[in-house]
Amino acid sequence: MAADWTNQKPFLVKQAHVAVKHWGGSRDGKMRCGLCGEAFAAGDTARWQFTNDIPDAGGNPFVCVACDGTKEQICEELRTMRREYGRLKGILGRHLADELWEV
Numbered sequence: 017m018a019a020d021w022t023n024q025k026p027f028l029v030k031q032a033h034v035a036v037k038h039w040g041g042s043r044d045g046k047m048r049c050g051l052c053g054e055a056f057a058a059g060d061t062a063r064w065q066f067t068n069d070i071p072d073a074g075g076n077p078f079v080c081v082a083c084d085g086t087k088e089q090i091c092e093e094l095r096t097m098r099r100e101y102g103r104l105k106g107i108l109g110r111h112l113a114d115e116l117w118e119v
């Protein structure tokens with residue numbers, strides 16, 4: 017699969033993307049938004065944000081249209097998630113932690 021999503025521009029999620037079952041950073045391997053945890057479906061718009069150059073952000077998440085913003089906004093959101101969930105972060109953090117700790 018051509019990895020043209022690394023140009024950090026919005027792209028159309030294709031069935032081939034969704035079919036990949038081992039996306040890094042996602043415990044269940046699904047392609048998920050790194051901020052809200054939503055699993056992408058074919059036809060969605062997604063964007064990949066490089067963040068590994070920012071201290072304490074990390075993750076290089078995919079983001080959905082609803083969560084997308086500037087790199088600074090995304091990094092701040094990732095930092096907030098790390099504070100809230102400690103070592104659980106990114107996709108694991110918000111998505112799974114909410115499920116685990118829901119009462």
Ligand SMILES: [Zn+2]
Nearest residue numbers: 049052080083
């Ligand atoms: Zn999202």
